Amino acid sequence: MDYTITYYSAALQTEIMSLPETLQARYIGLTARMMVYGANLGEPHTKAFGDGLFELRLKGAEGIARVFYCTLVGRQIVMLHCFVKKTQKTPLKERLTAQKRMMEVKL
Numbered sequence: 016m017d018y019t020i021t022y023y024s025a026a027l028q029t030e031i032m033s034l035p036e037t038l039q040a041r042y043i044g045l046t047a048r049m050m051v052y053g054a055n056l057g058e059p060h061t062k063a064f065g066d067g068l069f070e071l072r073l074k075g076a077e078g079i080a081r082v083f084y085c086t087l088v089g090r091q092i093v094m095l096h097c098f099v100k101k102t103q104k105t106p107l108k109e110r111l112t113a114q115k116r117m118m119e120v121k122l
Contacts, residue, residue, distance in 0.1 A: 017051070017090055018049060018050045018051070018054070018091070018092055019050070019091050019092065020050060020091075020092045020093075020094065021092070021093050021094070022093070022094045023093060023096070023116050023119075023120065027095075027096070027097060028094070030097050031082060031094065034073070034080055034097070035076075035077035035078065036077070037075025037076045038074075038075040038077060038078070038079075038080045038099075040075070041073045041074065041075055042071070042080075042082065045060055045061075049071075049092055053090075054069055054084065054086045054092050055069065058072075059072060060072060064083075064110065066114075066117075067085045067086065067117065068083060068084075068085055068095075068110075068113060068114060068117055069084050069085065069086075070082065070083050070084075070105070071083075071084060078099055078100070079099070079100040080097065080098065080099045081097070081098060081100060081105060081109070082094055082096070082097045083095045083097075083109075083110070083112075083113030083117075085117045085120065087120065093117075093120050095112075095113045095116040095117055095120070096112050096113040096116060
């Protein structure tokens, strides 16, 4: 495994691991792939938002969730923000939270 996955905070890691069961299973499966193949698995699994921000797309029986992440030098993937989707579009507030955190970790 060439890539490592870290989290913006312990609280975020706990939040992700508290997702409903099928979403959590999807997260674990996709991040295992990311550790081997890298951050961009392509759609429908991941989506690039530009400026180094990506979203991991989770879909399960309990609904849909998104996890924003970025990459750092040294094959490091940093999970930034997680939320459960309730609308068709990704809310701007959620994306802005992820972008703010990305700026913090890239300093």
